[in-house]
Amino acid sequence: MEENNSKPQTPHGVLDISYKDERINRKAFSYRLRRRADEVILMINKHFKSDPRDLLDLGPAEGKSLSIVQDAFPNMKCTGLEYSQELLEACEDKRLTMIQGDAMHPPFPDNSFDIVTATAVIEHVESPLEMIKEVNRILRPGGIFIITTPDPLFEKVAVAIGHLQDEDHQETMTLRTLKSYLSEADMEPVFLSKFMCWPWGFKGELVIERIIKAIGLRFILLNQIAVGLKSVNSKGKEQ
Secondary structure, three states: OOOOOOOOOOOOOOOOHHHHHHHHHOHHHHHHHHHHHHHHHHHHHHHOOOOOOEEEEEOOOOOHHHHHHHHHOOOOEEEEEEOOHHHHHOOOOOOOEEEEOOOOOOOOOOOOEEEEEEEOOHHHOOOHHHHHHHHHHHEEEEEEEEEEEEOHHHHHHHHHOOOOOOOOOOOOOOHHHHHHHHHHOOEEEEEEEEEOOOOOOOOOHHHHHHHHHHOOOHHHOOEEEEEEEEOOOOOOOOO
């Protein structure tokens, strides 16, 4: 009988250590990471009504973005759930609790976290709706889920001109789709917007973005953010 030495197949869309290396060498990748982290911090300050105790980040890679969030909330416990063992081992921030696991099946009890984040992750999973349902399960009542994902039109153009490679995205979603998924998962969509007017960033970009939104041209922005709220009336024993 032949011995089977094959490794378990990595789920479609999961990134590996090359993602970390490419981000170091490409300014646009580092910029997008920082902007997504800044948006997460902004959403926590706007939409979580007290001091957050803990946060779970789905698909944090080696934890660079999560470290930025930890800097902003030093008293909050930050946990990352990452599938790639290579990326977990590349994490250098000892403040973070990094766990190996699948974002589709987070290994946590009901009502475990105040905040869950998924930045540039939901487009990689096999079923965004099922992932959101799982997030709703592990959030405490009154907790929030913060999602960022590329605008579908920008992604098509960026891939076509070679700015982005095909990143194994399984579904690209509009804000309307995200709103629908949040509602179907029994979460209240409390914020839906777009951000990022240039993939590399520039001085004064936030002022330009505010002007773009004020004059009704937000459709040209490149990234999207959505915040879902778990009802305070949701049942379940708080951890």
